[in-house]
Amino acid sequence: MNALDYDGPRVPRRTAMACEFCRARKLKCDGGRPSCANCEKKKFPCNYVPV
Ligand SMILES: [Zn+2]
Ligand SMILES: [Zn+2]
Incomplete structure (x- = not known):
């Protein structure tokens, strides 16, 4: 089990957001x-x- 590979129903920080720059x-x-x-x-x- 690798938590990093797990794409669960709700991944809090998964981009969809751009940095300030x-x-x-x-x-x-x-x-x-x-x-x-x-x-x-x-x-x-x-x-x-x-x-
Ligand atoms: Zn960026
Ligand atoms: Zn950036």
Whole structure:
């Protein structure tokens, strides 16, 4: 059993949310943690703000 692979009925943090950086630039955020691909590339501190 691998909890990480389990895609249960309710996965709280499963993206659907863009980080501040991507939102500001209207980029497609991959929701990566702790840093999404765009922030990683720019060495930008990835920041997710709950709606
Ligand atoms: Zn992002
Ligand atoms: Zn980011």
